[in-house]
Amino acid sequence: MIRYLTAGESHGEALVGIVEGVPAGVPLVAADINKHLARRWLGFGRGGRAKFERDQVHIYSGIRFSKTMGGPIALRLDNAAFKKDKSGWPQVMALDGNGQDIERVTLPRPGHADLVGVQKYKFDDIRPVIDRSSARETAMRVACCSIARQFLKQFNIHVNSHVVRIGEVGYTDPSEWQQHVQKLIENGGEKLNDAADASEVRMLDATLSAQCIDHIKEIKKQGDSLGGQYEVIVTGVPPGLGSYVHWDRKLDGLLAQAIMSIQAQKGVEVGDAIRNTFTPGSQVHDEIVGRNGHFERRTNHAGGIEGGMSNGMPIIVRGYMKPIPTLIKPLDTVDIESGEPQPTRYERSDVTSVPAASTVAESTVAYAIANAFLDKFGGDSFEEIYQRFSKETA
Ligand code: EPS
Numbered sequence: 001m002i003r004y005l006t007a008g009e010s011h012g013e014a015l016v017g018i019v020e021g022v023p024a025g026v027p028l029v030a031a032d033i034n035k036h037l038a039r040r041w042l043g044f045g046r047g048g049r050a051k052f053e054r055d056q057v058h059i060y061s062g063i064r065f066s067k068t069m070g071g072p073i074a075l076r077l078d079n080a081a082f083k084k085d086k087s088g089w090p091q092v093m094a095l096d097g098n099g100q101d102i103e104r105v106t107l108p109r110p111g112h113a114d115l116v117g118v119q120k121y122k123f124d125d126i127r128p129v130i131d132r133s134s135a136r137e138t139a140m141r142v143a144c145c146s147i148a149r150q151f152l153k154q155f156n157i158h159v160n161s162h163v164v165r166i167g168e169v170g171y172t173d174p175s176e177w178q179q180h181v182q183k184l185i186e187n188g189g190e191k192l193n194d195a196a197d198a199s200e201v202r203m204l205d206a207t208l209s210a211q212c213i214d215h216i217k218e219i220k221k222q223g224d225s226l227g228g229q230y231e232v233i234v235t236g237v238p239p240g241l242g243s244y245v246h247w248d249r250k251l252d253g254l255l256a257q258a259i260m261s262i263q264a265q266k267g268v269e270v271g272d273a274i275r276n277t278f279t280p281g282s283q284v285h286d287e288i289v290g291r292n293g294h295f296e297r298r299t300n301h302a303g304g305i306e307g308g309m310s311n312g313m314p315i316i317v318r319g320y321m322k323p324i325p326t327l328i329k330p331l332d333t334v335d336i337e338s339g340e341p342q343p344t345r346y347e348r349s350d351v352t353s354v355p356a357a358s359t360v361a362e363s364t365v366a367y368a369i370a371n372a373f374l375d376k377f378g379g380d381s382f383e384e385i386y387q388r389f390s391k392e393t394a
Contacts, residue, residue: 012082262360327346
């Protein structure tokens with residue numbers, strides 16, 4: 001079982017992570033992580049911070065001669081925002097002192113962790129809630145989960161994603177993109193990612209991409225924000241990961257947690273789950289065919305999961321993200337200090353970060369799949385696991 005823990009505030013000095021339980025002998029260098037950290041910054045609609053944050057991971061332990069050693073892997077990512085001249089963050093986020101000369105944040109944003117965070121931790125300042133609940137933390141999540149992803153890659157298991165819709169612009173039905181996606185994933189690898197990354201909004205259709213950029217520009221002018229939908233696809237997953245006998249090992253349940261644990265994600269769909277609720281069973285269930293001594297499905301409406309287990313078809317998970325709660329356009333709130341009604345105050349933010357969320361979801365999904373894989377084939381070393389995997393899938 002791989003476990004990871006992240007620490008750090010958005011405007012503190014750094015984010016830190018520890019990844020534990022990675023088998024020995026997995027090839028890993030910083031570039032395997034940095035590649036995905038850079039992809040996380042892709043996407044039209046990001047705010048001012050995207051212009052200067054350049055995430056490069058520092059690896060402190062757990063690796064020798066470009067391979068994991070089986071021990072905990074410690075990671076650090078610096079926040080460029082902290083060191084930026086005149087930013088004032090070292091004073092605002094200081095580890096000591098009493099902060100009496102620092103202006104407090106007292107206007108909670110609707111839709112954000114702000115208000116409940118101060119109620120829960122008995123703060124008189126929203127700053128600590130803003131800084132830990134911030135999606136900045138997903139940078140370290142991507143770093144940690146890229147190690148799980150690197151492990152899966154050794155078994156030819158690849159994770160790809162693309163954006164389906166941002167706000168009101170995008171595909172409306174899976175049938176509109178499935179053939180295109182099928183071509184990009186049929187030989188494994190990351191061709192789907194390459195195609196999505198070539199678009200500023202990670203959309204596969206050039207016309208929709210252009211319309212989407214206009215939509216984001218218009219919403220920005222209105223001082224508003226946008227959510228959206230994306231799809232993550234995992235290829236090369238052997239049948240039998242997950243469980244039908246234990247609720248807490250069901251693969252779809254684990255994938256739902258992987259998506260919902262990301263800031264601002266509010267819904268998950270496995271395969272064509274929503275379409276399937278409108279459609280009779282005979283057009284939903286994927287018929288079984290025999291091919292070269294293997295079983296396959298004619299279609300993949302189930303998204304590669306039946307009975308809580310992978311069935312050997314590509315795993316398809318869709319995430320639904322709410323609009324970012326930090327708006328230029330003020331919403332009604334109440335000052336936590338005076339109790340007086342007030343409009344919210346603008347803080348620097350993104351208009352949308354659905355493209356970034358899609359890459360974070362790739363990472364958290366990789367983590368969930370890697371653990372289900374280890375549950376079935378696990379061992380201390382890559383060699384040992386590879387032997388088990390090869391025997392089962394021969
Ligand atoms: C975020 C607000 C913005 C985003 C940040 C998430 O940061 P700032 O307040 O410093 O402008 O840029 O995202 C990241 C820093 C990141 O790495 O994704 C928020 O409030 O969640």
